[in-house]
Amino acid sequence: ETGVTQSPTHLIKTRGQQVTLRCSSQSGHNTVSWYQQALGQGPQFIFQYYREEENGRGNFPPRFSGLQFPNYSSELNVNALELDDSALYLCASSQLIAGTYEQYFGPGTRLTVT
Amino acid sequence: GENVEQHPSTLSVQEGDSAVIKCTYSDSASNYFPWYKQELGKRPQLIIDIRSNVGEKKDQRIAVTLNKTAKHFSLHITETQPEDSAVYFCAARATGFQKLVFGTGTRLLVSP
Numbered sequence: 617e618t619g620v621t622q623s624p625t626h627l628i629k630t631r632g633q634q635v636t637l638r639c640s641s642q643s644g645h646n647t648v649s650w651y652q653q654a655l656g657q658g659p660q661f662i663f664q665y666y667r668e669e670e671n672g673r674g675n676f677p678p679r680f681s682g683l684q685f686p687n688y689s690s691e692l693n694v695n696a697l698e699l700d701d702s703a704l705y706l707c708a709s710s711q712l713i714a715g716t717y718e719q720y721f722g723p724g725t726r727l728t729v730t
Numbered sequence: 731g732e733n734v735e736q737h738p739s740t741l742s743v744q745e746g747d748s749a750v751i752k753c754t755y756s757d758s759a760s761n762y763f764p765w766y767k768q769e770l771g772k773r774p775q776l777i778i779d780i781r782s783n784v785g786e787k788k789d790q791r792i793a794v795t796l797n798k799t800a801k802h803f804s805l806h807i808t809e810t811q812p813e814d815s816a817v818y819f820c821a822a823r824a825t826g827f828q829k830l831v832f833g834t835g836t837r838l839l840v841s842p
Contacts, residue, residue, distance in 0.1 A: 620773075649829070661830065722773060
């Protein structure tokens with residue numbers, strides 16, 4: 617198992633509400649990426665944080681936002697929830713190995729929007 | 731942007747057989763290709779990866795091959811075991827980016 621943790625494990629929200637998901641990266645990892653994994657699909661890149669700043673973003677609207685803290689933990693915030701936001705949200709922390717960042721995933725947060 | 735296609739979507743084999751999963755990518759700048767195994771309800775687990783400066787990498791029963799000219803890479807699992815049953819995802823990443831682009835996944839079922 618990796619040292620990446622996420623909370624909560626499961627969450628049920630109503631359309632229009634806001635949600636905050638949390639991720640603690642593996643020790644020594646200063647980069648955190650967030651992915652959305654819909655049922656039966658591969659993870660889709662939302663954005664990445666490096667040293668507390670956003671360092672790349674996928675095709676997600678601005679109501680998806682994030683933060684990274686000095687200890688490299690991170691939050692994903694989603695405003696105005698829609699039914700299609702129901703998915704597994706994964707964070708991955710990165711370690712530089714031989715010039716490449718290998719990404720290790722946390723267990724995910726299962727978000728259900730009703 | 732990068733696009734990764736993965737085949738087959740489902741693969742059923744008998745225990746002891748070999749399994750091969752193939753992926754193609756579109757961005758010639760991609761230089762890092764990891765493979766993840768995801769068991770039901772669990773996190774994707776990095777099982778092997780390959781960088782563009784090598785053509786093949788092995789780790790016990792699993793191997794990955796890369797053909798940069800054709801822009802495709804493959805996962806090979808030999809002597810499959812029931813515990814290999816899972817969904818396998820390939821991914822690609824371009825130089826200077828941290829974003830992984832994933833394939834659509836292959837559900838591998840190994841029957842005893």
